[in-house]
Amino acid sequence: MAGIRPGGASRRTQYGGKVWLSYTVHGRTYVRKWPRARGKPKLPWALANLKRMAVAQRAVRQWQPEATKHMQEGLDTFLREHVGLRGTAAIRLRDWLTQVMYGRAWDLVLPTGKKLYSYAAIRDASDFLDWLEPRYGSVLVRTPDGWHGTWNCKPGGVFTMAPDYATPLCCPPADVPPRDQAAGGY
Amino acid sequence: MPEDTFDQLQRLLDAIGQVPGSILIRGADRWIALPPGNVGDVLTINDGGMPEWVPPGTVQFA
Numbered sequence: 001m002a003g004i005r006p007g008g009a010s011r012r013t014q015y016g017g018k019v020w021l022s023y024t025v026h027g028r029t030y031v032r033k034w035p036r037a038r039g040k041p042k043l044p045w046a047l048a049n050l051k052r053m054a055v056a057q058r059a060v061r062q063w064q065p066e067a068t069k070h071m072q073e074g075l076d077t078f079l080r081e082h083v084g085l086r087g088t089a090a091i092r093l094r095d096w097l098t099q100v101m102y103g104r105a106w107d108l109v110l111p112t113g114k115k116l117y118s119y120a121a122i123r124d125a126s127d128f129l130d131w132l133e134p135r136y137g138s139v140l141v142r143t144p145d146g147w148h149g150t151w152n153c154k155p156g157g158v159f160t161m162a163p164d165y166a167t168p169l170c171c172p173p174a175d176v177p178p179r180d181q182a183a184g185g186y
Numbered sequence: 187m188p189e190d191t192f193d194q195l196q197r198l199l200d201a202i203g204q205v206p207g208s209i210l211i212r213g214a215d216r217w218i219a220l221p222p223g224n225v226g227d228v229l230t231i232n233d234g235g236m237p238e239w240v241p242p243g244t245v246q247f248a
Contacts, residue, residue: 173230
């Protein structure tokens with residue numbers, strides 16, 4: 001399991017400069033330090049990826065140590081429930097963090113049972129509901145022909161059941177019939 | 187509806203809110219969960235155009 005160190009001045013990995021890689025090409029053996037020192041990427045998408053990873057790393061440093069502990073527990077739960085692996089993890093915490101960043105990890109279950117969702121998951125759910133109704137202040141109501149958002153409510157309006165009891169509707173309080181006059185009573 | 191689909195929908199909406207009694211409303215930039223009000227509260231629209239729970243005494247009915 002890859003470890004994530006608490007924040008520090010060093011930007012090198014724990015094994016930086018200590019691992020040597022040897023390989024053979026066309027009969028010649030090369031030995032070099034691993035990982036290879038690389039320059040800053042030049043392509044916009046690569047720079048954007050680098051920036052996202054830096055933001056995630058900064059966030060992890062700020063949340064240390066509780067968040068990493070929760071993430072490790074969440075990762076264990078994820079592996080148990082979704083991958084079926086036990087013991088040694090086949091997915092690194094770093095890779096799982098990347099999944100969270102890109103919205104491919106749906107939720108994180110804390111030991112208390114509370115679920116934390118990635119913002120990408122929340123955004124996906126909201127975009128999904130926007131197919132039904134995107135207008136500000138809408139409330140989802142099930143009508144006889146499907147779910148619809150009520151959006152034409154005026155300030156001061158209240159939700160009450162329509163006279164036919166088919167759907168809740170929004171109307172001024174003065175238009176709400178008294179309980180004893182409502183069809184069927186309450 | 188297949189149970190898998192139902193569970194997927196539940197998980198999808200759980201991403202927005204998990205508190206029992208919540209209501210889904212559309213906020214300025216995304217859907218949010220309005221937490222449940224107190225017993226007897228009335229769901230009304232505030233000056234900003236957003237639904238909110240208020241005590242029944244604050245609303246003048248007919």
